[in-house]
Amino acid sequence: MSEKIAERYEDSLLYRIRHSCAHIMAQAVLEFYPGTKYTIGPAIENGFYYDFDLPQPITQEDLEKIEKRMRQIIAGNHNFIRKVVTAEEARQIFKDQPYKLELIDGLEQGAFDEDGNPLTEKPEISIYQHDTFIDLCRGPHVENTRQINPAAVKLMSIAGAYWRGDEKNKMLTRIYGTAWHTPEELQAYLKMLEEAKARDHRKLGKELEIFIFEDEVGPGLPLWLPRGGVIIEELEKLAKEMEEQAGYLRVRTPHLTKEDLFLRSGHLPYYAESMYPPMEIEGVRYYVKPMNCPMHHKIYASKPRSYRDLPIRLAEYGTCYRYEKSGELFGLMRVRSMQMNDAHIYCTEEQFEQEFLGVIELYKKYFEIFGIQKYVMRLSLHGKAGLGKKYVDNERLWLKTEEMVRRALHNGGIPFVEAEDEAAFYGPKVDVQIWSAIGREFTLATNQVDFAVPARFDLKYMSKDGVEETPLCIHRAPLSTHERMVGFLLEHYAGNFPVWLSPEQTRVIPITDKQNEYAEQIVRHLRAEGIRASADLSAQRMNAKIREAQLMKVPYMLIVGENEAQAGTVSLRVRDGSRQDNIRLGDFIARAKDRIAHRSPEL
RNA sequence: GCCGACGUAGCUCAAUCGGCAGAGCAACCGCCUUGUAAGUGGUAGGUUACGGGUUCGAUUCCCGUCGUCGGCUCCA
Numbered sequence: 001m002s003e004k005i006a007e008r009y010e011d012s013l014l015y016r017i018r019h020s021c022a023h024i025m026a027q028a029v030l031e032f033y034p035g036t037k038y039t040i041g042p043a044i045e046n047g048f049y050y051d052f053d054l055p056q057p058i059t060q061e062d063l064e065k066i067e068k069r070m071r072q073i074i075a076g077n078h079n080f081i082r083k084v085v086t087a088e089e090a091r092q093i094f095k096d097q098p099y100k101l102e103l104i105d106g107l108e109q110g111a112f113d114e115d116g117n118p119l120t121e122k123p124e125i126s127i128y129q130h131d132t133f134i135d136l137c138r139g140p141h142v143e144n145t146r147q148i149n150p151a152a153v154k155l156m157s158i159a160g161a162y163w164r165g166d167e168k169n170k171m172l173t174r175i176y177g178t179a180w181h182t183p184e185e186l187q188a189y190l191k192m193l194e195e196a197k198a199r200d201h202r203k204l205g206k207e208l209e210i211f212i213f214e215d216e217v218g219p220g221l222p223l224w225l226p227r228g229g230v231i232i233e234e235l236e237k238l239a240k241e242m243e244e245q246a247g248y249l250r251v252r253t254p255h256l257t258k259e260d261l262f263l264r265s266g267h268l269p270y271y272a273e274s275m276y277p278p279m280e281i282e283g284v285r286y287y288v289k290p291m292n293c294p295m296h297h298k299i300y301a302s303k304p305r306s307y308r309d310l311p312i313r314l315a316e317y318g319t320c321y322r323y324e325k326s327g328e329l330f331g332l333m334r335v336r337s338m339q340m341n342d343a344h345i346y347c348t349e350e351q352f353e354q355e356f357l358g359v360i361e362l363y364k365k366y367f368e369i370f371g372i373q374k375y376v377m378r379l380s381l382h383g384k385a386g387l388g389k390k391y392v393d394n395e396r397l398w399l400k401t402e403e404m405v406r407r408a409l410h411n412g413g414i415p416f417v418e419a420e421d422e423a424a425f426y427g428p429k430v431d432v433q434i435w436s437a438i439g440r441e442f443t444l445a446t447n448q449v450d451f452a453v454p455a456r457f458d459l460k461y462m463s464k465d466g467v468e469e470t471p472l473c474i475h476r477a478p479l480s481t482h483e484r485m486v487g488f489l490l491e492h493y494a495g496n497f498p499v500w501l502s503p504e505q506t507r508v509i510p511i512t513d514k515q516n517e518y519a520e521q522i523v524r525h526l527r528a529e530g531i532r533a534s535a536d537l538s539a540q541r542m543n544a545k546i547r548e549a550q551l552m553k554v555p556y557m558l559i560v561g562e563n564e565a566q567a568g569t570v571s572l573r574v575r576d577g578s579r580q581d582n583i584r585l586g587d588f589i590a591r592a593k594d595r596i597a598h599r600s601p602e603l
Numbered sequence: 604g605c606c607g608a609c610g611u612a613g614c615u616c617a618a619u620c621g622g623c624a625g626a627g628c629a630a631c632c633g634c635c636u637u638g639u640a641a642g643u644g645g646u647a648g649g650u651u652a653c654g655g656g657u658u659c660g661a662u663u664c665c666c667g668u669c670g671u672c673g674g675c676u677c678c679a
Contacts, residue, residue, distance in 0.1 A: 060608075159674030160606025167676045171606050174674070202672095206614085215652075215670055271679060291679060325604050326670095328677060424679055448679085475679085512636045539633095540641085547640035561638055573639055581638095 009045075014181060017148050018043035020080060020130070020141045021070070021179045022050045024148075025155070027133035028069040029054075029175070032062070038135070039099040039163060039172060046189065047178035051161050053099065054173050063155040063175070071150040078130040080141040090125050093134060099163065100136050151183040154190075196438035201490035202331040208495050208552060210486065210503075211332065220329040220336030222483060227503035230532065231489070232339075232482050234501050236317055238369070238599070239341050239479055246362060248315040248343055253295035255319055259285040265294040265453055266392075270425050276323050292318035293450075293475060296344045297457040300471075305461040310471060311347035311355050317482075318342045332487030333442060341479035346459070346471040352449075353408040359447050359476045360414055363432060366445075366478055369599050370492065375434045377414055378443075379405060382428065383421025391425055392452040401451045402428045424475075426452040436491035444488060448475040495553045496575065499595040499603065506533040506592065507549040508570075511542045511561035518565040522558060522585060529589050531596070546573065555603050556592065574603050 009015050022041030025048075030036050033054055041050030085093070087108040094100035107125050128137045130145060142148060156176040163169035180186045197203065205211050210228040217223060224232060240250070259278055262268040268275075271290060278285040289295070296314045305312065319339045328334050347355045360377075367375060382391045382398045391398065405428050409416050416430065423429055429448035435441050450473040460468045479485050489501070499505055506526055510519040519535040526533035536545045542559065549557050557573040564570055564582070572580045572588055595602060 057607075157673055158607060161675045162605075165676075167605070171675075173606075176674080213671085219670070267679070274678075293679085322678080325677065327604065327606095327675080329671090334678075426679085429679095443678085446679095509639090511638055514636075539635095541635090541637055542639070543637085544641050545639095550640055557639080559639060563638085571639075577639090579639065 013142070013147070014179075015043050016140050016142045017181070018048040018179045019139075020145070020148060021153055021177060022048040023080075023128065023130060023133060023135050023137070023141070024070050024073050024145065025066065025175060025177060026050045026052070026135065027073060027131060028066045030133070031069065032066065033058070037097055037099055040103075041135075047156065047176060049161075049174050049176045051163070051172040051174045053163075053170065058158060058173065060158065063158070066175070067153070067155045070153060070155075073131055074145045074148050074150040074153070076131060077144055077146045079144050080128055080130045082126055082128055082139055082141075084124050084126050087125055090127065090136060093127065094136060103136055148179070149182060152180040152186045154178050154186060196440075199438050199491050199494040200331075201333075201436075201487040204490045204495040205332065205487075208490075208503075210490065218336070219326060220324060220334070222332060222335055222337070228486065230503040231486055231497070231501055235341075235479060235482060235485060238366075239315075239317070242362060242365065243313075243315045243343065246313070246358065247311075248313040251296065251299050251314050251316050253289075253292060253299075253316060253318060255321075256286045256288055257295065259287060261294045261298075262287055264456055265297070266425070266456055267291070267294070270390075274323050274325075276321055288321045289318070290320050290322045292316055292320065292340065292342045293344055293453065293473075294457070296342075297454065297459060297473075300344075300346055300459055301457060305346075305471075307348060307461055307463050307469075310461055311345050311351050313343055313345045315343035332483045332490075335481075335483045338481035338483045340481050341477050341485075343476055345474040345476065346454070346461075347474070348461070348463075348469070349404075349472060352404055352472055352474075353411065355474055356405065356408045356447070356449075357412040357414075359474060359478065360409075360412060360430075362476075363445050363447075363478045370489065371601055372434055372492070375432050375444075377409070377416035378419055378431045378433055379409065379416050380419045380422035380424075380429045380431060382423045386421060390421075391423060392427075394452070397451050398423075398428070401449050405430065405449055424448050424450075426450045429475075434488070436488055437494060438491050440491065442484070442488070444480045444484065445478045446476070446480075447478075449473075450475055497553070497555075498599065498601050499555050499592060500599045502553075502555050503532070504534060504552065504554050505531050505596070506556040506558060507545075507552075507554045508533060508535040508558045508560065509542060509545045509549065510535065510537065511559065513537070513539075514562065515560050515565050518560055522560065522570065525585060526589065526592075529593060531589065531592050550575070556588070558588065576603060 019042065022043065026038050026041055029052055030038065033056065035055040037053035039051040039053065041048065087104055090104045091101060094104065104125065107123055123138070126138060128135055128139060128141055154177060156178055159174045159176065160171045161174040163172055178186065178189060180189060208227060209225045210231065211222045211224050213219070213222055259268070275290050276288045278287050296316070299314055300312060317339050319337065321337050324334055324336055345355050381402050387393050387395055427449040429446055431443045432445040433441060434444050454473050455470050459471055461471055463469045489497070508519040508522050510516050516537050519537065523533045523535045536549070538545065546557060553575060555575045558570040559573055560570055567582065568585065569582045570585055570588060572583055
């Protein structure tokens with residue numbers, strides 16, 4: 001391969017254009033709103049932002065005038081001039097800017113950069129000036145504003161953002177913008193955003209009648225419509241098949257448990273805030289479960305276990321409830337009621353690697369079925385500072401387990417990235433990040449090691465040597481929750497589900513009402529063959545029926561007129577627009593059954 | 604939870620400055636009997652999210668609640 005290593009974004013001209021736009025925007029904002037305190041304004045993916053502490057709220061309309069002023073500044077062909085200063089000089093320059101002074105303190109101590117990230121060595125303090133605006137900034141920037149095309153810059157939105165990303169701090173006003181090399185690139189980007197809107201799972205979910213939210217039911221509590229129900233049934237069928245083959249045992253547990261169980265598991269002190277509040281009956285407090293593990297632990301403990309029994313893999317599509325904060329809810333992706341593709345694998349330390357990689361193999365099989373090509377395994381580790389607070393206080397075990405996972409991934413040839421301070425409270429985890437077709441990134445699958453909770457439940461097995469040992473536990477959810485999975489799949493397929501997942505696989509369309517009976521007969525045949533089918537017997541014309549089926553993204557339409565009824569055939573119209581006339585019903589059935597049986601992406 | 608915007612018929616969206624709330628699609632009742640993305644006529648459909656206030660009069664202005672959206676924070 002003679003491919004050159006791609007230029008780092010941070011080194012690119014586009015990055016400098018965006019970073020410089022952030023400064024230019026800050027200048028404009030300061031001109032319009034004297035007394036504004038400015039904080040930080042970096043380039044980000046697709047654009048830039050700047051966070052301000054404004055003396056007054058601003059609105060969407062204000063963005064237009066700020067944008068206009070930015071264009072004027074850009075047209076002024078100003079140089080960006082870098083200068084290295086001492087901390088004292090910097091304090092003098094920014095004496096009226098408290099946020100900047102705080103940043104200077106951080107830089108001087110060498111502890112933090114302007115984003116609040118810890119630094120290893122003491123940085124130089126530099127400032128950048130263009131026109132009348134001076135900012136404390138590491139750079140880099142364009143040399144001159146003429147390198148920015150004013151027609152390729154656009155301000156996008158206003159949002160709140162906490163100073164230094166900490167919710168205890170003041171909320172600032174953030175303005176987002178986007179900038180590109182050329183106006184054409186900007187237009188292409190805006191068009192991409194438009195298209196993304198069209199395949200947003202919330203929009204598709206409504207149009208395709210998959211799910212709804214109802215005010216009277218409550219926020220974050222989706223109602224699955226019949227078509228959504230079908231998709232869920234199919235996903236469960238898939239999971240059960242795969243898990244059965246992989247040696248999982250299915251269990252079932254209640255939605256409620258006594259408080260004691262979550263005290264024992266250690267979840268309550270860590271997660272009480274994101275659990276629904278307890279209900280009390282007969283003097284005992286009960287919680288709706290936010291996860292299934294404690295109950296699975298109880299099932300493990302229901303009888304004595306020998307090393308010969310291990311690994312034990314307990315699986316359940318468990319229904320859980322989590323009190324996500326109101327602002328965190330997001331369509332199906334973040335909800336308050338969810339059904340998890342959950343399982344807990346109890347194993348010995350020796351078995352760990354094989355079991356762990358077994359789970360990852362399972363992921364990969366799923367990815368293949370769904371045609372997921374881009375994913376990143378992310379190993380989340382503990383953070384030293386969080387020991388005893390966010391994390392179980394046993395550094396030795398953390399390091400040991402993290403090394404076990406790392407080794408397992410290496411030995412399995414699984415590429416991964418590491419993330420400090422993002423583990424679960426009971427152990428390291430491997431999350432799988434994927435990207436939906438509209439570029440929305442999220443965590444789908446998760447695979448967590450638990451070295452802490454089994455001991456709390458006093459889980460044991462009798463080892464070969466006749467001594468009691470505590471098993472390790474792997475928590476895993478390759479298909480995430482039904483909610484997140486269906487949300488992802490909607491965007492991934494843009495609603496064009498493969499045949500096996502399509503809520504309605506076939507719609508039979510009689511051309512006139514004289515063929516209604518023939519159509520119904522076909523539906524009976526198809527159903528007997530295990531193909532989901534319905535007939536459109538409405539009084540509309542054929543064209544309208546086709547249009548409707550097409551909009552509902554039904555993969556197969558069987559159009560039947562007088563000719564077909566006479567000959568006992570159908571005219572097949574496929575969702576992609578292709579058609580085959582006069583085919584025997586049996587041939588169609590064979591085709592559909594083949595696609596369904598193989599969970600094929602082909603139509 | 605925090606900052607900001609928004610909430611009109613089942614759906615998508617109108618309604619000038621505060622002056623009788625409207626359209627398309629869907630639904631329902633007809634007519635048309637139809638060949639691969641909307642045939643046609645009619646009927647019905649509303650406490651303008653909810654509660655309060657200002658006003659002769661509020662979808663419109665103000666306050667509160669609920670919900671949604673864009674972000675921030677968070678995500679066992």
